[in-house]
Amino acid sequence: MNYLINKIAYAILTLFGVVTVIFFLFNVLPGDPAQMMLGQNEDSEQLAIVKQKYGFDKPLGTQYLYYLNDLSPLSFHSKEKDDYTFLREGKYTASKLFTIGNTTTVLKFPYLRESFTKQGKKVSQVLGETLPNTFVLAVSAIVIAMILGVILGIVSALYKDQWIDKTIQIFSTLGMSVPSFFSAILFAWFFGFVLHEYTNLEMTGSLYELDDFGEAMHIKWKNLILPAVVLGIRPLAVVIQLMRNSLLEVFNQDYIRTARAKGLSEFQIIKKHAVKNALNPVVTAISGWFASMLAGAVFVEYIFGWNGLGKEIVNALNTLDLPVIMGAVLVIAVLFVIINIFVDLIYVWLDPKVKLK
Secondary structure (H helix, E strand, O other): OHHHHHHHHHHHHHHHHHHHHHHHHHHOOOOOHHHHHHHHHOOHHHHHHHHHHHOOOOOHHHHHHHHHHHHOOEEEEEOOOOOOOOOOOOOOOOEEEEEEOOEEEEEOOOOOOEOOOOOOOEHHHHHHHHHHHHHHHHHHHHHHHHHHHHHHHHHHHHOOOOHHHHHHHHHHHHHHHOOHHHHHHHHHHHHHHHOHHHHOOOOOOOOEEEOOOOOOEEEOOHHHHHHHHHHHHHHHHHHHHHHHHHHHHHHOOHHHHHHHHOOOOHHHHHHHHHHHHHOHHHHHHHHHHHHHHHHHOHHHHHHHOOOOHHHHHHHHHHHOOHHHHHHHHHHHHHHHHHHHHHHHHHHHHHOOOOOOO
């Protein structure tokens, strides 16, 4: 229990730091957010209305407090007409707890505000439409990297310093060296264009696509193959190296020698003793890669036309849609924190000697 309390407290402090950094980082950029929202339709009257509505006419410190208030599940909102509040227009649901004077205390989901370029659309809606696609892509890439990486790492360790080990090491080193955007371009061109007749894969495409009549959306799993493979290349290389080195270290332990002396086969030793104990560093790497994939899939998604969070971030950067960018960064930070806590719990399952403190 103390461990979870400490972790949650640390997570809150980490997220508070992230919120502070991204708010001041994006709010010192040149340009007026109100003008970005209105585009070419701006006039002085509309500009004043938008600034008052979203609190852009307030000092930067006050805007920061408004932003924290919007993100906090427990927030305070004034009934004053000139005071900024996301509840003013009644567009967002929240549970009102109590009212003291002109201030109402409410319980709500974190409010990430509205997109500048998608008028009237909440950032949470934008992220909700794209994050699942990125999650599917990241999970697929991790599964590919984990399965192939563990298998190839075991093979490499069993045939240490032989030609098969050296071949696997060359390919894993090459996989780590090649940038993801270059691999994406190469795979899209070669398998989606040159070998299209044989692979039946497209150069671009997302998980959901309209049918030929433009009437309904259908899942196209084949569009997942190329981006998942490309995104999984680098973690695959890391898993191979870690699994090989960790397994070689485990093979030198006394309990492995004891198991061999008892007459257990090599397969039984690997299955029952070696692999489980060798997985700790692999789990560490996979957890970090999985979280970073949600942020690092930007180039892969953009090149393959995959409608995920990464592509949405690129589009938001091109249009200076600051709420979407800030919301995406916050969501990724939250996922990092959750995954790190989850990984610590997995450590205990893999190695009972590890104690949570």
